[in-house]
Amino acid sequence: MTLESHDRDDSEPESPGYDETASSDLTQFLPYQLSITSNAVSALIAERYRKRFGLKIPEWRVIAVLGDAALADGLTQRALTDATLMDKVAVNRACKVLEERGLVTRAPNNADGRSHLLVLTKDGRSIRDEVMPLAQETERELFAGLTPAQQSALRTMLEGLRERAGNLIQALP
Amino acid sequence: MTLESHDRDDSEPESPGYDETASSDLTQFLPYQLSITSNAVSALIAERYRKRFGLKIPEWRVIAVLGDAALADGLTQRALTDATLMDKVAVNRACKVLEERGLVTRAPNNADGRSHLLVLTKDGRSIRDEVMPLAQETERELFAGLTPAQQSALRTMLEGLRERAGNLIQALP
DNA sequence: GGGCGATGGTTTCATGGGAAACTATCGCCC
DNA sequence: GGGCGATAGTTTCCCATGAAACCATCGCCC
Numbered sequence A, B: 001m002t003l004e005s006h007d008r009d010d011s012e013p014e015s016p017g018y019d020e021t022a023s024s025d026l027t028q029f030l031p032y033q034l035s036i037t038s039n040a041v042s043a044l045i046a047e048r049y050r051k052r053f054g055l056k057i058p059e060w061r062v063i064a065v066l067g068d069a070a071l072a073d074g075l076t077q078r079a080l081t082d083a084t085l086m087d088k089v090a091v092n093r094a095c096k097v098l099e100e101r102g103l104v105t106r107a108p109n110n111a112d113g114r115s116h117l118l119v120l121t122k123d124g125r126s127i128r129d130e131v132m133p134l135a136q137e138t139e140r141e142l143f144a145g146l147t148p149a150q151q152s153a154l155r156t157m158l159e160g161l162r163e164r165a166g167n168l169i170q171a172l173p
Numbered sequence C: 001g002g003g004c005g006a007t008g009g010t011t012t013c014a015t016g017g018g019a020a021a022c023t024a025t026c027g028c029c030c
Numbered sequence D: 001g002g003g004c005g006a007t008a009g010t011t012t013c014c015c016a017t018g019a020a021a022c023c024a025t026c027g028c029c030c
Helices: A029-054 A057-068 A075-083 A086-099 A122-142 A147-169 B030-053 B057-068 B077-084 B086-101 B122-142 B150-170
Strands: A104-107 A116-120 B105-110 B116-120
Touching: A029 A057, A029 A116, A029 B030, A029 B122, A029 B150, A057 A075, A057 A086, A057 A104, A057 A116, A057 A122, A057 B030, A086 A104, A116 A122, A116 B077, A122 B030, A122 B150, A147 B030, A147 B122, A147 B150, B030 B057, B030 B122, B057 B077, B057 B086, B057 B105, B057 B116, B057 B122, B077 B105, B077 B116, B086 B105, B116 B122
Parallel strands: none
Antiparallel strands: A104 A116, B105 B116
């Protein structure tokens, strides 16, 4: 790379006589902006769910998926990890918490003795009915400043970025 | 909230006869997309720096800032926390590592006995000369698919989002 | 039907990162 | 000039997260 190679060793403070474009203004570094924005948004959502339901993000995700499906039969943890795109450990922990709080029960799975079918309880369903609206409300508030066109542009860019990052990371060693 | 209140209790599997818009397709939830994209990008950068320099993200950030400034005089950790927008603990840990690896030294700060002035060593400077180019190269590769206009739109949207999230989180209790 | 590799789930371990507690120094104010 | 609240840095503690190890069951294949 040759964008910069200023050889400053010591001398004069004050007044940038160096190459500012190649320098450390982190706030202009897009991956950094992406990161802090994502953190801020996550923090907001986490905080809202914590305050209103005492739920953490993995937990409400599970509730959302369980509540959604046309499945009174329930889902296995495996299916939940697929649907939530979370780690299986995270799913397991979330399920454990939800079970302890009586929001979910585990019914035996006739089709496979290794797994159980997770189903929302009455309490779980009543929370479920507030969980998604809160998510949507939050999303709406966050993106209120953007036109639908902008929103979809954002989506597209994020998706592209993610894919590209995934490719690049594969191509490393 | 009133966006949905489907009262599904049991019955038919197969075929979504329920309200799919109010449902759990997490991949379409923008905060989620934001999060996984950010993670993918961070992972890429972390991996590149780890492979090439054995540096973690907080460490290269410190190097970048130290290497940038027109300061052979060095910076205090306080100044670094400001410049990197990281936690002071994170900065401290990064500095400790860098010092142990001989990339940075701590000179006494005449102006304030509580702090030291951190300066890149020769080795530190030689890494510095590769650190920023790698960041820029990575940024360039990531955003190669986007026009400058799109990039700046993205920046603007992210900034707006972050601000909005910050405001909303304040307005909670 | 008895291995045996694959798979769902659970537990354990290591790592990262932040909050809070603690120390040393500073900058005031009396 | 001797407190005393504020600030820079450091250490400690705690939590979240993911990887790896582990256990039970499944689905085959012989």
